Amino acid sequence: MxxxxxxxxxxxxxxxxxxxxxxxxxxxxxxxxxxxxxxxxxxxxxxxxxxxxxxxxxxxxxxxxxxxxxxxxxxxxxxxxxxxxxxxxxxxxxxxxxxTADATRLRLAEAALVAVERAITGEILDVRSEQLAPASCDPLRVALLKTSSYSVTLPLLLGALAAGTEVTPLLGALERIGAAFGIAYQLSDDDLGLFGSPAATGKSATSDLRDGKRTEHIRLAHARADEEGRAVVDAVLGKADASDGDADLVREIVTATGARAAVHDLINWHLDHGIDIAFENLPPALAAYLADLAGALRGREC
Known part of the structure; x- marks a missing residue:
């Protein structure tokens, strides 16, 4: 991608x-x-x-x-x-x-190094959040720094800079599009990490829970659940030997509280927001390509 x-x-x-x-x-x-x-x-x-x-x-x-x-x-x-x-x-x-020209090389390298710095910041926040209560975490900020920065924003910037683009508003639009699509991508990834099929994703559907990942699913479910539900989430989250049965209990709570539906709404909002920015600011062919890409992120299964 x-x-x-x-x-x-x-x-x-x-x-x-x-x-x-x-x-x-x-x-x-x-x-x-x-x-x-x-x-x-x-x-x-x-x-x-x-x-x-x-x-x-x-x-x-x-x-x-x-x-x-x-x-x-x-x-x-x-x-x-x-x-x-x-x-x-x-x-x-x-x-x-x-x-390419020396000036372009430097701009390319600088963009890459800035993205790496942001990704490292997001990784630190992600790791530290594993020891915090879900209410004290900010999964969307982690997604912005850890995922959007180098998975979407950087590729778009590198392509534009290599093509000789120096117009600040255009580069700013690419950053905003990258932020929106990157957050949507991470939320979708988190959804697969909890509800996806291991056969399709190549990843265990319990590993995020065992690692204590404070995803937006978990943050919202924990905030919306009753005392008994929060106790279940607290008991399973970060439990190294959490079973499939334990994970199923958390999935039920995430679904019953409407947390999963809310995350799906967030995914669609960010995708729509990114598409709007693209069509308002970018060349039509590029905007259409990114809109098609956004469509592929809706309802991901792998």
Whole structure:
């Protein structure tokens, strides 16, 4: 998705150098992979998209070599951190050596580094929120910083900047569109994380609960539930050995309180808001492409 957004913005603003586009789109994907590897370390994940990730592969190799469980885990985590560092470094290097004017290279690299800083801020807030009461958390702000910044806003900015766009209002519109679509994407992702099919998503539907993720579903359900319902959510949220049955109880509360329906309304509002900004500010072909993309985010199943 992210390289496609780079390409959409690049062509939408008149870019025509395929060599430059490939470099910038690849840099965007490398940045994404680097942050994913770091995220896997933070979350203790060994699998991504149904397959062993870098951490998991390195840990398996260490165990096969005779390392103890603790030593193998250390090898896995170190590999994830260092591989993520390499990917981020490669992304910035690709932008700084892109086949374009020096000024454009610097603008591209600066945009990427700002997005990484925002994503790190969102990650810190996300991790810290795991120890807070749901009412004290702000999942939408986390989504804005952690997801929107580099998954939607940055690709659009990179494509526009590579095409030579310097008009501040246009770049500002792209940031607002990225914020709206990014929040919608994260809310949709959270919905799949609680209600999705593991066979379709490649992810457990209980892992977010076990990790104690304070999603908007949980924040709203906790606020709307009665005392008994809140007690159930508190007991399951962050429980490392939460069962499928435990998760089903939370799902029932999220649904019964109207929290899930409210999140779906939020998803649609943000998508509609982003589409409106696109058609008001962007070239028609680019606005239409983004509107089609928004449509694909409604009712996601994977």
């Amino acid at each position: 992210r390289p496609r957004l780079v390409a959409a913005a690049y062509f939408g603003f008149g870019g025509d150098d395929d060599r430059l586009l490939r470099r910038v789109a690849a840099a965007q994907q490398l940045l994404h992979l680097g942050l994913c590897m770091h995220d896997d370390v933070i979350d203790g994940d060994r699998v991504r998209h149904g397959r062993s990730n870098v951490v998991g592969l390195a840990e398996l190799e260490a165990r096969a070599a005779g390392f103890s469980t603790a030593a193998a885990a250390r090898q896995g985590e170190a590999s994830g951190i260092l591989a993520g560092d390499l990917a981020l470094n490669a992304a910035v290097h690709a932008l700084l050596s892109a086949p």
